Amino acid sequence: MAQYDLTPRTAPNLDRHLVFPLLEFLQERQLYPDEEILKSKIHLLSKTNMVDYAMDIHKSLYHTEDVPVDMVDRRSDVVSRLKSLEEAAAPLVSFLQNPSALHELKADKTYNLHLLQDRYQIGPEQIEALYQYAKFQFECGNYSGAADYLYQYRALCTNSDRSLSALWGKLAAEILMQNWDIALEELNRLKDIIDSKSFSSPANQVQSRIWLMHWSLFIFFNNDNGRTQIIDLFNQDKYLNAIQTNAPHLLRYLAAAFVVNKRRRPQFKDFIRVVQQEQNSYKDPITEFLACVYVNYDFEGAQKKLRECEEVILNDPFLGKRVEEGNYTTVPLRDEFLENARLFMFETYCRIHRRIEMGVLAEKLNLNYEEAERWIVNLIRTSKLEARIDLDSGTVTMEPNTPNVYEQLIDHTKALSGRTYKLVSQVLEHGQAQTAR
Secondary structure, three states: OHHHOOHHHHHHHOOHHHHHHHHHHHHHHOOOOHHHHHHHHHHHHOOOOOHHHHHHHHHHHHOOOOOOHHHHHHHHHHHHHHHHHHHHHHHHHHHHOOHHHHOOOOOOHHHHHHHHHHHHOOOHHHHHHHHHHHHHHHHOOOHHHHHHHHHHHHHHOOOHHHHHHHHHHHHHHHHHOOOHHHHHHHHHHHHHHHHOOOOOOHHHHHHHHHHHHHHHHHHHOOOOOHHHHHHHHHOOHHHHHHHHHHOHHHHHHHHHHHHHOOOOOOHHHHHHHHHHHOOOOOOOHHHHHHHHHHOOOOHHHHHHHHHHHHHHHHOOOOOOOOEEEOOEEEOHHHHHHHHHHHHHHHHHHHHHOOEEEHHHHHHHOOOOHHHHHHHHHHHHHHOOOOEEEEOOOOEEEEOOOOOOHHHHHHHHHHHHHHHHHHHHHHHHHHHHHHHHO
8 A cells, every 4th residue: 555655745745853753653554664664764863953863763773782973973963052052042041931021021022122122131142042942942852842932932023934934833843742722723823824915925825835734634633623624724726726736645635524524515516526637647546436436427446446445544644543442443534434435425326326226235335235234224314315225125215305496596596606706706816916016
């Protein structure tokens, strides 16, 4: 299944620290030789300050207690540099650790800068030192300290570029500490800045959206409402355009979110068209499964792809999250995906056929006869599906369920309203772009 591993595509769009959790997952799943993973970790660590970690991996990789001289020298440099940065940032760090002094700060950054300068002799140099100290702490793997200092730095920083860089660092730190709720708040702050009209150039805006979507995968697939949130973000026109242009592999995650999303949104039909359009630039078992069911009506192909989908999910660092339940380990998204995918196949197959043999249906759903019978009985009980099972003949008969003319009119009106809103938004954006020029 290594051919479906997206790590080589996602890693260039992540901070190098965020790649470590992906490598840990791949190592656990044994998708690649252990030696290859360890060498990749050392390569990543060579550009960070986590020298002790790099030494431990080197010892494990080469089965020795000796480490290269350059690692030893690098460690000395890191310790020396950390001490220097700590001294430079000490006046401001001391101030920030004083609760009574912090009460004097206000929302007005200009006021705060004057206050720090006049009363505490803390100027731009010390504020810059705090940023460098926080960044160095992050590179050392002290994500908690880095997050705190970057938060304080943003409250004082008047340079928009530096403030944005600090926000990216704060987001990465919260993700690495698995503080998902705080990370989601930082993600939304970053999104508002990126989507603002004053944000840099259009090219930088597109690239920043691509980075934001990659980083968001950690949050969305560890959040109870993440499968809805990923659709809200990725399926927006400006983000979907960025995906189609520069990161079509992200379609896997949007496709998985649509399949497991219970709300079965109206946007799903539009997304199927995107999957169809992008088949030449990107496809994997998950997107191919949707194409088989909704584009080609190829149920034999869908059945085959469904088996592959299970393997893809189990070996994907974001989709294959494991949960311990007693003595068992489950992959919740895998289970939900397979259940809903079978429902997709069943509903589509039933729209084409009025009368279906249970044995044929079991084969299409990749279940044995008894499992298929129980699955269909439960489905009819728990859903609005109009169907009848004849146990004697072993068939399922679909009852016609055509919406009346009023329901059809309402559905068409809703669709028209959505398309009109989309068209107006595009016209307004085009007009604003022309005005800016």
